[in-house]
Amino acid sequence: MEQLINDTVAFIKSSGLLGPIICCLLIVIESVIPILPLAVFIALNALFFGHVIGFILSWFFTIIGCIFSYYLCKNHLRKYYEKKLAKEKNIKKFMYGFNKLSFSQLVVLIGIPFAPAFLINIVAGLNNMNIKRFIYALLIGKVSIVIFWGYIGTSFINSFKDPSVLLKIIIMLIIAYFVSKFVAKKYNIQ
Numbered sequence: 001m002e003q004l005i006n007d008t009v010a011f012i013k014s015s016g017l018l019g020p021i022i023c024c025l026l027i028v029i030e031s032v033i034p035i036l037p038l039a040v041f042i043a044l045n046a047l048f049f050g051h052v053i054g055f056i057l058s059w060f061f062t063i064i065g066c067i068f069s070y071y072l073c074k075n076h077l078r079k080y081y082e083k084k085l086a087k088e089k090n091i092k093k094f095m096y097g098f099n100k101l102s103f104s105q106l107v108v109l110i111g112i113p114f115a116p117a118f119l120i121n122i123v124a125g126l127n128n129m130n131i132k133r134f135i136y137a138l139l140i141g142k143v144s145i146v147i148f149w150g151y152i153g154t155s156f157i158n159s160f161k162d163p164s165v166l167l168k169i170i171i172m173l174i175i176a177y178f179v180s181k182f183v184a185k186k187y188n189i190q
Contacts, residue, residue, distance in 0.1 A: 012044055020048040024061045031065025032072065034118040038062070042149040051150065059146045063138045066121050070134060073125025081126045098123050103133060103189050107180035110141030111173050113148040133189050140180050144172035 012019040023041045030036040042062075046054035085091050101109065109115055124134050148169060184190060 020045060020057075023048065024057055027058060027061040028065035028068060031062070031069040031118060031121060034116065038117075038145075039149040042146055046150040055146055055150050058150060059142055062117075062142050062146060063135070066117060066138050066142070067131075067135065069118060069121035070125040070129075070131070073122045074128060077122070078126055078128070095123065095127055099127055099129075103137060103184040104177050104180040106133070106137045107141045107176050108173050110137055111144040111176045113145050113169060117145075132187075136183055136187065136189055137180070140176050140183060144169065144176055147172060 012022055015022060023044045026036060027038065027041045027045075030038045030041065042054070042058040045058045048054065049057060086095075110117070110120060
């Protein structure tokens with residue numbers, strides 16, 4: 001995996017202006033193929049464009065990728081899911097629990113940097129979650145992930161070595177929670 005990341009970074013850096021465009025497209029693809037290193041692409045966007053523009057591009061393309069993944073699952077995997085998997089006891093229980101998440105809980109779940117975003121997209125699509133609710137949750141929740149990977153640019157292990165990184169994540173998630181409460185009330189989302 002480390003070699004894949006190094007090769008990808010070297011290729012993108014050598015691509016000139018095409019490099020940032022490739023980063024943005026890879027962020028979208030990462031939402032569907034989760035083995036790609038989202039953290040690397042967000043960090044590279046911050047390097048290429050600076051923290052503000054890099055943040056905006058990474059945030060935007062992450063949301064586009066999640067919506068794309070949501071629609072793929074909703075439109076193409078839903079029939080298979082209903083035929084083969086919907087009756088499985090554990091899956092049914094998991095899906096029911098996911099449907100019971102409040103808007104704020106969904107935002108916080110999306111905002112956790114190490115939560116499997118592709119799985120959240122899949123489950124939201126298979127559950128036929130309201131697209132408005134899903135997009136608003138993405139708009140708020142993805143902020144903390146992009147900030148975490150773009151500004152902090154740390155690995156999972158390093159975040160546990162430095163308590164201030166974990167504190168920043170917790171503060172961002174608390175802010176996302178309160179923003180989601182405000183948005184849910186203002187736009188009547190639940």
